Amino acid sequence: MDTATTAKKISLYLPRIGLSCLILCLISGLVLVFYYRPLGNVFRNVEEITTLVPYGYFFRQIHYASGQLFVILMLVHTMDQFLRRRYHSYFTVEWTFLIFSLCICFFVLFTGFILKGDKEGFFAGQILMNILKEIPTIGAYTSRLFIVPGKSFFFLPFLYHCFFLPVLIIFLIRTHSHEWLPDKKFLFITSIGLFLYAIFVEHHIDIPPDAHIDIVKGPWFFLGIQNLLKIMPPLWPSLYFPGLFMGCLFILPHTRTTWRKVLHYFIIISFSFYGVLTLKVIFIGL
Numbered sequence: 056m057d058t059a060t061t062a063k064k065i066s067l068y069l070p071r072i073g074l075s076c077l078i079l080c081l082i083s084g085l086v087l088v089f090y091y092r093p094l095g096n097v098f099r100n101v102e103e104i105t106t107l108v109p110y111g112y113f114f115r116q117i118h119y120a121s122g123q124l125f126v127i128l129m130l131v132h133t134m135d136q137f138l139r140r141r142y143h144s145y146f147t148v149e150w151t152f153l154i155f156s157l158c159i160c161f162f163v164l165f166t167g168f169i170l171k172g173d174k175e176g177f178f179a180g181q182i183l184m185n186i187l188k189e190i191p192t193i194g195a196y197t198s199r200l201f202i203v204p205g206k207s208f209f210f211l212p213f214l215y216h217c218f219f220l221p222v223l224i225i226f227l228i229r230t231h232s233h234e235w236l237p238d239k240k241f242l243f244i245t246s247i248g249l250f251l252y253a254i255f256v257e258h259h260i261d262i263p264p265d266a267h268i269d270i271v272k273g274p275w276f277f278l279g280i281q282n283l284l285k286i287m288p289p290l291w292p293s294l295y296f297p298g299l300f301m302g303c304l305f306i307l308p309h310t311r312t313t314w315r316k317v318l319h320y321f322i323i324i325s326f327s328f329y330g331v332l333t334l335k336v337i338f339i340g341l
């Protein structure tokens with residue numbers, strides 16, 4: 056088999072495995088939502104799910120791994136389409152929906168990270184709240200749409216994570232996904248892989264909210280932003296730069312050839328820069 060055929064097969068298989076992950080993520084999420092309480096002592100509740108609920112640990116593992124893999128595969132799929140300059144062939148609405156759904160995917164991961172209710176989750180929730188509050192004029196109102204301090208701190212992220220956002224993702228990708236139930240072969244292989252992961256790989260440790268640690272890190276895709284937050288005003292790395300990047304992606308199919316080339320390479324360079332920044336935080340620290 057030549058390289059071109061292999062590459063074609065890989066770009067065909069990845070979204071199918073991604074869709075299988077989404078299905079497993081939704082099923083495991085539905086199991087978790089029966090036991091999860093977004094009010095009260097959320098950390099203790101999540102620890103009870105892990106240690107006392109029958110197969111609770113297993114379902115948390117499956118949900119975590121399938122959720123992460125789904126979003127990573129969606130990102131790889133978009134990069135694959137982008138690098139092969141397939142954006143030429145998309146209708147405006149479809150391209151916009153796809154890019155928007157990718158953003159929502161990362162927001163679902165972020166809210167899932169908050170829902171753990173441990174030190175990292177609480178910290179991530181506070182960062183989200185503070186960044187939104189910084190938006191001029193509408194900041195205070197906007198932040199209250201996503202997260203409120205106090206007893207119901209986890210409630211709005213819970214509603215977004217478990218209900219609104221998954222429904223929105225499914226709505227946005229509905230015309231793009233040609234088959235909702237991917238080939239049984241993919242579902243089977245993905246399930247086996249994730250089951251083995253859930254059984255043999257240890258879950259990351261949830262840090263108690265009152266534990267004393269020097270540095271609290273956000274989710275992996277947020278590490279680059281977290282690094283930049285240390286050296287510039289919050290709205291630049293968390294809103295303006297990502298907004299500019301997404302704006303370039305949105306308008307890409309509608310630009311003239313020369314501008315399209317400029318934007319294409321601008322997107323590659325900014326993405327690579329962010330990747331390097333993230334790796335720096337992972338391997339060297341904040």
Ligand code: HEM
Binds near residue numbers: 087122168
């Ligand atoms: C695209 C869909 C989804 C993705 C990518 C996703 C991803 C995640 C991730 C990464 C976590 C953090 C897990 C951890 O670090 O331990 C999480 C937590 C959680 N998710 Fe989801 N999720 C999705 C949909 C859902 C749905 C539909 C539900 C319920 C109906 C749900 C319920 C939960 C609950 C209750 C938690 C907190 C418990 C825990 O941390 O294990 N999720 N999710």
